[in-house]
Amino acid sequence: MHHSARLPPNCIVSRYANAPWTVLPLPLPPTEAPATGDDTLRRRIEPWEFEAFFNPQELRREACLLYQITWSSHKVWRETAKNTVDSHVEVNFIQNLTAGRYCRPSTRCSILWFLSWSPCSSCSKAIRLFLSQHPGVSLVIYVARLFQHMDPQNRQGLRELIHSGVTIQVMRPQEYDYCWKNFVNYPPGQEEHWPRYPVQCMTLYNLELYCIIHNLPPCVRISKQRQSQLAFFSLGLENVHYQRIPPPLLLLTGLVFVFPWK
Numbered sequence: 001m002h003h004s005a006r007l008p009p010n011c012i013v014s015r016y017a018n019a020p021w022t023v024l025p026l027p028l029p030p031t032e033a034p035a036t037g038d039d040t041l042r043r044r045i046e047p048w049e050f051e052a053f054f055n056p057q058e059l060r061r062e063a064c065l066l067y068q069i070t071w072s073s074h075k076v077w078r079e080t081a082k083n084t085v086d087s088h089v090e091v092n093f094i095q096n097l098t099a100g101r102y103c104r105p106s107t108r109c110s111i112l113w114f115l116s117w118s119p120c121s122s123c124s125k126a127i128r129l130f131l132s133q134h135p136g137v138s139l140v141i142y143v144a145r146l147f148q149h150m151d152p153q154n155r156q157g158l159r160e161l162i163h164s165g166v167t168i169q170v171m172r173p174q175e176y177d178y179c180w181k182n183f184v185n186y187p188p189g190q191e192e193h194w195p196r197y198p199v200q201c202m203t204l205y206n207l208e209l210y211c212i213i214h215n216l217p218p219c220v221r222i223s224k225q226r227q228s229q230l231a232f233f234s235l236g237l238e239n240v241h242y243q244r245i246p247p248p249l250l251l252l253t254g255l256v257f258v259f260p261w262k
């Protein structure tokens, strides 16, 4: 059930750019160059690590978390973390934060995560528990990829996270730019050299996240190409997707065209 367009998709998309259901950019805090700020509170990763872990076209095993905590004193912490053998990076984060004396139940702070993979169902549960015990903490999560997104439990976990007040969005070029400038040890003069991944991958993940949030069946299928970590994306739309997904969101994929019926 594919249709053809009268207007170039870009026209339609820009016309709908401020519609209420489009994903609006969240204001990101100001960026910092590697030479400034408090180095004891910030650990940067190497450019190759960022390019490898956060590539939306690759399906790597490792998970990486870049996080930023803004305390009520306006002090900002930036750190990076990875999965360990026995626990996922999200759970490690919560354990480290609650083990120290920095985060008590009464603490007020806002946490920003950039995750290479979206949380699995058990991490989603752990995050919800942590937030319920720390009502002054807010969490915004940007993800480069959706982890095993066909799994109904993972989908349910993300939905419950969102219902409990967590914001989840797929990383777009501006987030890659932000991470590069704030979490990556980029060489001098390379401030603007953040990796330019194809926007279409991000759009497909964003479309699938929409399906997860609205409890629709999966529409983006992702498989691993043999002998490489590259992802292969395919779009399988059912009638319910055409009925429930706003057309501009479908048009953004560049794979679907809408022709108005007369």
Ligand SMILES: [Zn+2]
Binding pocket: 088, 089, 090, 119, 120, 121, 122, 123, 124
């Ligand atoms: Zn997990």
